[in-house]
Amino acid sequence: MDLTPLVRLVWPIATALTVATCATSPPPSTAAAAAGSGAALYARHCAVCHGADGSGDTVVSQLLRPRPNAFRLGLFKLVSTDNGMPSDDDLVATLRRGMPGSTMMSWGWLPDADLRALAAEVRRLAVHGRADSIRRTALATNRPITETEAIAAAEQELAPGDPIDVGTPVPPNADNLAEGERLYRQHCSGCHGTDGRGLPASADWPTDGTWLWPRDFTAGYLRGDATYRDLASRVRAGMPGAHMPPTRLSVAETEALVGYLQSLIAEDASAHHTQWRRTVRVQQTGSLPADDDAAAWARLDTVRLPLAPLWWRPEACSELWLTAAHDGTDIALRLQWADASRDDTAVPTSTISDGVAIQFAPTLDPPLFAMGSAEQPVNVWRWHAYDPKVLAGMADLLGRTHEGLDVPLGGTRPRPRGESLAFRGVASAARETGSGLPLAVATEWRDGRWTATFRRSLHARSSNEVDLAAATPVLFAFAVWDAHLDRHAGSKAITTWHALELERRGTRR
Ligand code: HEC
Ligand code: HEC
Incomplete structure (x- = not known):
């Protein structure tokens, strides 16, 4: 499967924005x-x-x-x-x-x-x-x-068996690389392709999501690490939980093959998508930058947060850029992500529009995925470009006979506000929608990229909100919806929890 669109989509943004210089104090x-x-x-x-x-x-x-x-x-x-x-x-x-x-x-x-x-x-x-x-x-x-x-x-x-003797990395030279390439063509290229980009899964594979297509080594992600030891273990032991067979190679053959494999896989292959918990320090500024003051925003640190699409496919958005500032009273969180299309059309089957949400938790180990729980409610700031109810109304109007037709919403502008909600688990999410406090969100879609800037007072406005001014650490996590890909709300891309730390005047390190 060709994953280049992902790389093409993602890298221009990655390089256009300041790469995170953000503090990396241990979270x-x-x-x-x-x-x-x-x-x-x-x-x-x-x-x-x-x-x-x-x-x-x-x-x-x-x-x-x-x-x-x-x-x-x-x-x-x-x-x-x-x-x-x-x-x-x-x-x-x-x-x-x-x-x-x-x-x-x-x-x-x-x-x-x-x-x-x-x-x-x-x-x-x-x-x-x-x-x-x-x-x-x-x-x-x-x-x-x-x-x-x-x-x-x-x-x-x-019980785990004995560790496999995988040998030691050998410095690459013309001879061992040629031998590695020969072994690769013999044992691996049938699935991973001669160029290492992976052949598509064949039609007789199960479609229940338990088996995946052979990895594209140029796509920039691996499940395991890209160290010699890890790659050699994959080669020798295979991946028993996947459609990747073990091989019977001698130690010398393993060394040559892995040396060649490393010429296809960058050492930091996994780093780009690894969902570490980071500490995001929110800088204090004299006054918050205006929504359209690109130069002022550019002077602040921007952090890249990897996104994991729930339903992984090459073209799904895989990273989010966050720039944050506060002025002692209010906080502004500016989020940017790649999205090739501004989906301002109603499609009969769609119940979701482009959007983004930030989930805040005032505790240190909230459940990651369930949108809070009865004991540990979370505060969700959510913005969708278009009202799902309007989209649903359009779909209703069109009925089944128009299936496949995309109807423009008549140049409707993306909604200028979001909602701040308290969720106590997945079931509460549907119930609470529409009942939250309004949130100022300035948005823009330009050149294949959404920008959404959320603003709120640092203090909570009700007991349903997380108080960001309080001294306790707050965790936050993000979700992005791409209506073009996702025709139902459960399908989106998410980050893990990150720690939010307010820089306080006088405590600047
Ligand atoms: C029968 C098909 C098949 C063959 C043959 C095969 N692979 Fe794979 N390989 C796969 C599949 C499928 C995956 C993805 C597994 C998954 O994550 O579910 C994979 C994944 C990998 C990974 C990724 C590991 C990670 O951490 O994500 C590496 C490295 C790899 N293969 C190397 C090789 C090498 C080297 C050979 C030859 C010795 C080889 N494969 C032969 C199917 C194959
Ligand atoms: C948001 C959902 C989610 C949560 C929460 C989660 N996992 Fe996973 N986990 C996955 C998925 C998806 C995979 C399969 C990835 C793949 O096969 O490529 C996985 C795979 C694994 C594997 C398989 C490793 C292997 O070698 O194949 C282990 C072990 C694991 N998870 C442990 C845990 C533990 C322990 C926790 C809690 C601390 C946890 N997971 C929480 C989604 C989750």
């Missing part, structure tokens, strides 16, 4: 450094996508491509052992990095002990899944076994 992690119990951490952070029992069968997972891993099947992609089961270190590395190119974010802001506890919980769920299937087979063949026996058998089956 706050859960205050209690003591390890939480793996099960409790899992329930809080992971179950929404991976399922309470690790079946990967959740409401949310229906919206995601790639699908969240079903741990109960005991299949993982990123492994370094000779039996295809991840070691504890493999799992912890995955949690720390996340899996760029999917909605699996980095959890590296959690203390190490928590990551180890989570890795153990993932393994426990895999063992229980395997044990259930062992028991079912035993029952079907009339040799019933106890649960304890089944778990012991599953534990043995799923």
Whole structure:
């Protein structure tokens, strides 16, 4: 599959804007450094996508491509052992990095002990899944076994094997590169293409999102790292949770092949899409820049925040640029993202328009994905270019007979305001829409890019809002909708939580 449109869409913006010079002080992690119990951490952070029992069968997972891993099947992609089961270190590395190119974010802001506890919980769920299937087979063949026996058998089956000897990186020279290229053509190009850009998935692949197309090495993202060790592990062990087979190569062959592979894959291949939690310092200025004062905005730091499209496809928007300032009274957050089309047409099937939302949480470990919970409500600032109700009305008017017709909204200007809402979980989102406080949002679409500038007082205007003037750290996360791609509201691109830190006069470092 050709992913160049993504790169073309994204890089001009990446280079046109000031690259983040933003402070990188370590973001706050859960205050209690003591390890939480793996099960409790899992329930809080992971179950929404991976399922309470690790079946990967959740409401949310229906919206995601790639699908969240079903741990109960005991299949993982990123492994370094000779039996295809991840070691504890493999799992912890995955949690720390996340899996760029999917909605699996980095959890590296959690203390190490928590990551180890989570890795153990993932393994426990895999063992229980395997044990259930062992028991079912035993029952079907009339040799019933106890649960304890089944778990012991599953534990043995799923225990990580020995680390693969992957050799050491060898400095590239004409000979070993030629040998690497020969091995690549023999073992890899059938799926990844001779140019490394990946061939399209074939028609007989399952379409449920469990299998993905062969990776395009030039696209700038990998699920794992691009180090010699990681790539060599992928080559030797394959990716057991994916359609990527292991190979039987000698250590010398592995060294040559990986050397060649590294000539196709940039060392920082994953960095661009890695969803680390960053600290965004909001600078204090004498007065806030006007919406159209591009020069004043350009003098402020801009941070690039990677976006993960829920439904991954090459042309989906994969990054957001944030410029923030406050003047001691008000805050302005300016967001910019690439969007090739200003979707000011009503399409009978669409219920969503271009838009952006910022989710604020006054706590340090809110659920990532669920739009808050009863105990941990979130404050959402949301703007959509056009009123979904107007779009829906148009669609209604047109009826089914006009399906496929795009009807212009008659040069309607994008809405000049957004809404500030309190959400207590996914179900509350639909209920609350339309009931929020108005928010000033100045927007512009130009040259394939939306700019949306939100303004509000630092102080909360009601108990439904997060008070940004309060001293406690606030986390915020972002979502972008592209109506051109997404014809339903559940389909969008999101960031992980980032920490918002107000620069205060006199405390400027
Ligand atoms: C927003 C949804 C989401 C949340 C929340 C989430 N994950 Fe994932 N996770 C995914 C997706 C999607 C994948 C599959 C990515 C792929 O296969 O390319 C995945 C894959 C994984 C894998 C598979 C690694 C491998 O080698 O194949 C592990 C382990 C994992 N997640 C653990 C966790 C843990 C632990 C948590 C909680 C701390 C968590 N995830 C939270 C979406 C999520
Ligand atoms: C049968 C098809 C197939 C063959 C043959 C194959 N791959 Fe893959 N490869 C895939 C698929 C599919 C993926 C994406 C898996 C996913 O993320 O679900 C992939 C992913 C990868 C990745 C990405 C790892 C990451 O961290 O995201 C690398 C590197 C890779 N392959 C290298 C190779 C090399 C080197 C060879 C030859 C030794 C090879 N592959 C042979 C299908 C194949």
